[in-house]
Amino acid sequence: MHVIIDGYDGDPDRLASEDTVRVLLERCPEAMDMTKIMPPFVVRYQGSKPEDWGISGFVMIAESHISIHTFPERGLLWADAFSCKGFDFAPIVEELRASFGLRDVQSQVLERGLEYPTLPGRTLEAPAHR
Amino acid sequence: MHVIIDGYDGDPDRLASEDTVRVLLERCPEAMDMTKIMPPFVVRYQGSKPEDWGISGFVMIAESHISIHTFPERGLLWADAFSCKGFDFAPIVEELRASFGLRDVQSQVLERGLEYPTLPGRTLEAPAHR
Numbered sequence: 682m683h684v685i686i687d688g689y690d691g692d693p694d695r696l697a698s699e700d701t702v703r704v705l706l707e708r709c710p711e712a713m714d715m716t717k718i719m720p721p722f723v724v725r726y727q728g729s730k731p732e733d734w735g736i737s738g739f740v741m742i743a744e745s746h747i748s749i750h751t752f753p754e755r756g757l758l759w760a761d762a763f764s765c766k767g768f769d770f771a772p773i774v775e776e777l778r779a780s781f782g783l784r785d786v787q788s789q790v791l792e793r794g795l796e797y798p799t800l801p802g803r804t805l806e807a808p809a810h811r
Numbered sequence: 812m813h814v815i816i817d818g819y820d821g822d823p824d825r826l827a828s829e830d831t832v833r834v835l836l837e838r839c840p841e842a843m844d845m846t847k848i849m850p851p852f853v854v855r856y857q858g859s860k861p862e863d864w865g866i867s868g869f870v871m872i873a874e875s876h877i878s879i880h881t882f883p884e885r886g887l888l889w890a891d892a893f894s895c896k897g898f899d900f901a902p903i904v905e906e907l908r909a910s911f912g913l914r915d916v917q918s919q920v921l922e923r924g925l926e927y928p929t930l931p932g933r934t935l936e937a938p939a940h941r
Binding site: 726733735765 | 817869
């Protein structure tokens with residue numbers, strides 16, 4: 682399961698804060714009832730255009746991860762949460778909204794299979810569980 | 812731009828190799844003509860079911876990232892490559908295919924906007940470039 686989250690109209694100061702991103706990445710695995718296997722990695726980046734700068738953060742959670750990239754001058758952030766297992770992503774959306782003062786958050790869920798997609802004429806082994 | 816890549820029928824030994832994942836994550840940013848801002852982070856994980864184990868890896872590239880999670884006992888991997896800018900992802904697919912002996916690789920591209928989606932009755936500021 683892979684959840685893609687776009688947040689808009691956030692607080693530029695909080696979007697520019699490495700600490701805010703780090704605290705969020707510390708909290709989210711617990712909110713997902715998962716255990717992180719590294720401390721969050723957080724860095725300030727400068728993109729190719731002067732207004733494209735912000736904070737990039739990442740945390741690894743066994744076969745899962747959460748990433749965030751913020752754009753303070755645009756008031757937005759992009760995040761994604763990926764896991765081998767299904768999970769409730771509402772807590773992550775709420776943590777993001779509250780942490781960065783986002784006025785709108787849009788999410789989309791991508792299902793990703795643990796088995797090879799069935800193709801006509803192709804013999805599959807016993808289906809893997811999901 | 813966010814590219815989601817699912818690879819199937821790979822070589823279990825290579826999918827189980829931390830070194831193979833690390834070398835791939837070292838190479839891909841160059842293949843994308845991007846500069847990494849941290850060494851790849853690679854770890855062996857054990858999921859909640861005995862057969863769900865493998866290698867998780869991640870590299871941060873300014874406002875971009877690449878992640879990989881492998882499942883040697885299923886012969887598969889999940890990867891994603893995210894960037895603020897558009898990029899040619901064909902080299903990444905080829906690196907994945909060659910590194911892990913994948914017989915099939917499926918990719919999907921998600922476009923992610925740098926501007927707030929236009930809503931009826933909402934006044935937008937000058938549109939941001941993409």
